[in-house]
Amino acid sequence: MTIDFDGIAPITPETFATEFNAPIELRQQIVRGMCVLALADGKPDSRVMAEVRKFALAVGVNEPALRPLELFAHGQVLLGALDYHRRSNLRTMLEGEMERGLFAGVKAFLGIRGLVEDPLVAAPFLALADLPEGTLGRAFYDHYRANGFALPGEKHGFPESAVYHDLTHVLAGYGTDPFGELQIGAFTAGFRKRDPFFVALLPLLVFVAEINVTPIPHGHADAMFEQPGVAEDYIAAIERGSRVKVDLSDHWDFWPLMPLPLDVVRERLGISRPS
Numbered sequence: 001m002t003i004d005f006d007g008i009a010p011i012t013p014e015t016f017a018t019e020f021n022a023p024i025e026l027r028q029q030i031v032r033g034m035c036v037l038a039l040a041d042g043k044p045d046s047r048v049m050a051e052v053r054k055f056a057l058a059v060g061v062n063e064p065a066l067r068p069l070e071l072f073a074h075g076q077v078l079l080g081a082l083d084y085h086r087r088s089n090l091r092t093m094l095e096g097e098m099e100r101g102l103f104a105g106v107k108a109f110l111g112i113r114g115l116v117e118d119p120l121v122a123a124p125f126l127a128l129a130d131l132p133e134g135t136l137g138r139a140f141y142d143h144y145r146a147n148g149f150a151l152p153g154e155k156h157g158f159p160e161s162a163v164y165h166d167l168t169h170v171l172a173g174y175g176t177d178p179f180g181e182l183q184i185g186a187f188t189a190g191f192r193k194r195d196p197f198f199v200a201l202l203p204l205l206v207f208v209a210e211i212n213v214t215p216i217p218h219g220h221a222d223a224m225f226e227q228p229g230v231a232e233d234y235i236a237a238i239e240r241g242s243r244v245k246v247d248l249s250d251h252w253d254f255w256p257l258m259p260l261p262l263d264v265v266r267e268r269l270g271i272s273r274p275s
Helices: 013-019 024-040 046-058 066-073 077-085 089-098 102-112 119-130 136-146 160-172 178-191 196-208 230-241 262-269
Strands: none
Touching: 013 046, 024 046, 024 066, 024 196, 046 066, 066 077, 077 196, 089 196, 119 136, 136 160, 136 262, 160 178, 160 230, 160 262, 178 196, 178 230
């Protein structure tokens, strides 16, 4: 059956709320879908966000992601970034470093800036170069060197609490270009238990809406969602991530898996091979 979407009459939020009697989880999914659409064309528009807020109120959904998007739409980038980071994965990465102590947290931040290095932290990551090809650890090491990334403990290296992000790149097979980061955000949101939608929003903000909420510079991709297959691949990445057996972002101990073949690790974690 073919549906003429342009011919469908508009529906008010109040009418939708009355006619669409669904569980709160499904109503929240619809509101989050509207948030994604608000970013798909670039920076969020204040009028669009006002309509999304009206819809969310009508269907009884209190979506935390609406507030930072509204602030961004009104040009309040700093306040929007601060509100976003209250629930973002970047905050949980910082919390992971702070669990090792205040000094460790400060040192990790200075390391990202290239101001300090820690050979003791870097040593086990450098040793991964000695593992056989085809193992998770060797693939992880090669991923860093091929992309010109600094390992944890090296100057400009990401903190240890952020390692799961690049391991996810290796396991899922998504690239580090804007399209790959869009997929990795969606994939991570699929398996993450804590504030998953904020993880999915990160690449949308950075690479599509040109709102950099990270401490490092990034480029962006023009009209990404206008390219064929991007929207479908984005949804597929979320579904693929939802089948992962472990929340890789929550104190996941990856070291015992580093010497194992990559496909063996994928099977254990429930990650399908890249297509």
